[in-house]
Amino acid sequence: MRAYLIRRLWQGAVAVLGALLIVFVAQRLAGDPVALLLPMDASEEDFAAMREALGLDRPLPVQFLVFLRDAFTGDFGKSYQWQAPAMALLLERLPATLELALAGLAFALLLAVPLGVMSAVYRGRWVDRLAKVLALLGQAMPGFWVGLLLILFLAVRLQWLPAFGREGPLHLVLPAIALGWYPVAAMTRTLRSSMLDILDSDYIRTGRVMGLPERTVIWRYALRNAAVPLATMIGVYFANMLGGAFVIEVVFAWPGVGRAVVDAVFARDFPVVQAGVLLSAVIFVVVNLLVDLSYGLIDPRIRHG
Amino acid sequence: MAERREARFPVVSCVVLGLVLLCAVVGPWFAPHEASEIVLAESMTPPFWRSGGSLDYPLGTDMLGRDILSRIIAGARVSVTVAVYAIGLSGGIGAALGISAGYFGGIVDAVISRLIDIQMSIPAIPLAMLFAAVLPPGEGMVITIIVLTYWTWYARIVRGEVLSLRERDFITVAKVAGVSSPMILIRHLTPNVLNTLLVLATLQFGSVIVFEAGLSFLGLGIQPPQVSWGGMLADGRNFIEVAWWLITMPGLAIMASCLASNLLGDWLRDTFDPKRRLT
Numbered sequence: 001m002r003a004y005l006i007r008r009l010w011q012g013a014v015a016v017l018g019a020l021l022i023v024f025v026a027q028r029l030a031g032d033p034v035a036l037l038l039p040m041d042a043s044e045e046d047f048a049a050m051r052e053a054l055g056l057d058r059p060l061p062v063q064f065l066v067f068l069r070d071a072f073t074g075d076f077g078k079s080y081q082w083q084a085p086a087m088a089l090l091l092e093r094l095p096a097t098l099e100l101a102l103a104g105l106a107f108a109l110l111l112a113v114p115l116g117v118m119s120a121v122y123r124g125r126w127v128d129r130l131a132k133v134l135a136l137l138g139q140a141m142p143g144f145w146v147g148l149l150l151i152l153f154l155a156v157r158l159q160w161l162p163a164f165g166r167e168g169p170l171h172l173v174l175p176a177i178a179l180g181w182y183p184v185a186a187m188t189r190t191l192r193s194s195m196l197d198i199l200d201s202d203y204i205r206t207g208r209v210m211g212l213p214e215r216t217v218i219w220r221y222a223l224r225n226a227a228v229p230l231a232t233m234i235g236v237y238f239a240n241m242l243g244g245a246f247v248i249e250v251v252f253a254w255p256g257v258g259r260a261v262v263d264a265v266f267a268r269d270f271p272v273v274q275a276g277v278l279l280s281a282v283i284f285v286v287v288n289l290l291v292d293l294s295y296g297l298i299d300p301r302i303r304h305g
Numbered sequence: 306m307a308e309r310r311e312a313r314f315p316v317v318s319c320v321v322l323g324l325v326l327l328c329a330v331v332g333p334w335f336a337p338h339e340a341s342e343i344v345l346a347e348s349m350t351p352p353f354w355r356s357g358g359s360l361d362y363p364l365g366t367d368m369l370g371r372d373i374l375s376r377i378i379a380g381a382r383v384s385v386t387v388a389v390y391a392i393g394l395s396g397g398i399g400a401a402l403g404i405s406a407g408y409f410g411g412i413v414d415a416v417i418s419r420l421i422d423i424q425m426s427i428p429a430i431p432l433a434m435l436f437a438a439v440l441p442p443g444e445g446m447v448i449t450i451i452v453l454t455y456w457t458w459y460a461r462i463v464r465g466e467v468l469s470l471r472e473r474d475f476i477t478v479a480k481v482a483g484v485s486s487p488m489i490l491i492r493h494l495t496p497n498v499l500n501t502l503l504v505l506a507t508l509q510f511g512s513v514i515v516f517e518a519g520l521s522f523l524g525l526g527i528q529p530p531q532v533s534w535g536g537m538l539a540d541g542r543n544f545i546e547v548a549w550w551l552i553t554m555p556g557l558a559i560m561a562s563c564l565a566s567n568l569l570g571d572w573l574r575d576t577f578d579p580k581r582r583l584t
Contacts, residue, residue: 014419014422015422015427016426018419018422018423018426022427022435023435026435026436026439027439137560137564139511139563140511140559140560140561140563140564140567141556141559141560141563142515142518142519142556142559142563144519144522145559148538148541148545148552148556149552149553149556152545152552152553156545156546240428243428243430243431246430247522250523258430262523265434265438265525268438270438273434273435276431276434277427277431277435280427280428280430281427281431284426284427285426
């Protein structure tokens with residue numbers, strides 16, 4: 001277990017370092033930041049002074065090390081737009097994004113778990129077909145378009161639910177459906193195929209022979225084991241929702257990290273963009289690490305030696 | 306996932322994809338209007354089956370009186386162009402790296418595998434934001450972003466396939482017979498992963514269309530006056546209360562192309578790899 005833990009931590013660290021390197025390179029590709037900071041009519045001397053002040057006159061590897069040092073203390077510089085530390089600006093918005101991601105995940109599971117289980121139990125029947133159609137649509141309809149349709153029908157036409165902003169639990173419903181829409185397909189399919197495997201196994205047959213109620217057999221014994229592959233997906237999709245709800249946040253004017261980063265891209269506010277990319281990468285790595293380590297808890301058979 | 310005994314050839318999918326490709330290649334010839342032709346007098350005309358609609362503008366017009374159908378046809382060109390370049394490049398680069406990693410093993414494999422790990426641990430959309438902030442917007446940028454995020458797909462799967470192919474007799478025999486490494490890679494390994502590549506590429510088509518539409522919707526992808534489905538959705542979003550067709554029609558185009566390529570991809574996979582049909 002310890003060797004495995006160390007290896008996974010090491011992989012995670014390499015991944016974060018890689019992300020830092022990509023951000024650093026992208027920052028250099030972006031052109032001379034000094035040109036953005038100084039007025040148009042600044043003299044050669046002003047440029048040189050500014051470069052020295054920012055450390056841009058030093059060799060690239062040194063600059064990278066300085067960048068790393070700052071990154072580890074969460075210092076990505078000040079937002080050009082808001083004149084406040086970039087990372088702090090984003091962390092302030094993290095709760096909104098977290099709330100949306102959790103709600104999206106809840107929606108996805110609420111739909112995928114019953115559908116996955118039922119379509120395995122009633123294989124080939126109408127539930128199974130419905131699940132198949134939903135899975136196909138889920139992958140073919142982009143989440144942001146689903147969001148627009150939800151706004152059109154449920155907010156504009158029927159006026160059942162609010163479409164924009166974050167003011168109460170009701171505001172969470174539509175964006176959560178739009179965000180949770182995509183993973184439903186994959187989750188349902190995964191759960192269905194692992195349920196099918198397990199419903200064929202000896203211990204399920206034993207349980208039935210012993211006269212356990214079918215409901216207990218399916219929902220308590222089969223689902224518990226079939227959920228292991230689903231757990232992996234939950235982690236990956238949750239990480240994706242946390243770090244990738246950009247378009248959905250824009251569609252619903254949700255005041256989260258993603259929307260702030262999109263705004264920053266338009267404003268060429270590089271410190272915020274960089275901080276956003278790194279925040280996403282770190283969240284992604286950490287969530288995946290936690291998922292990997294949690295297998296042992298769900299399924300005692302998987303204990304890393 | 307399906308337990309179809311024999312997978313049926315997806316005729317409808319091929320027709321839809323054929324139509325999309327046709328629009329992309331010769332669309333301007335048969336589109337009823339010029340995609341960017343502005344007729345303010347006809348703005349916000351509903352689709353023909355609604356009162357006030359007309360067959361001159363079968364799917365209605367937008368806020369500037371531009372014909373939605375013609376714009377969807379024009380948008381197909383952008384989507385297909387981006388998809389073809391993005392899939393070709395990411396597939397080519399990914400396959401080359403995957404084959405090398407699987408065949409050579411050792412340090413080559415270690416380096417390429419770490420690269421894959423790093424790339425895969427950075428979620429695609431934030432990475433896209435980073436590049437959108439740095440590169441000039443347009444088709445080139447969208448293609449670059451897609452290639453950067455998708456090559457790992459091909460590399461990872463091809464590497465796995467080559468790892469198992471490498472141990473097979475025909476490769477061992479080739480090596481013993483003194484065939485050079487580049488020759489083994491090109492003549493013996495590549496043909497054996499072509500099926501997989503074709504399946505991945507078909508499945509990626511839909512995925513690329515959605516990705517491009519998302520970026521263009523945000524305003525970070527294809528820039529006007531070039532027409533894109535995502536851009537049309539962004540325009541329509543501002544008029545969602547008065548003109549439902551502005552956000553439904555381009556979305557349907559995205560959905561149809563994506564659905565068609567997914568179904569075709571599933572069929573190809575089932576056909577090439579009958580084992581999967583049972584699961």
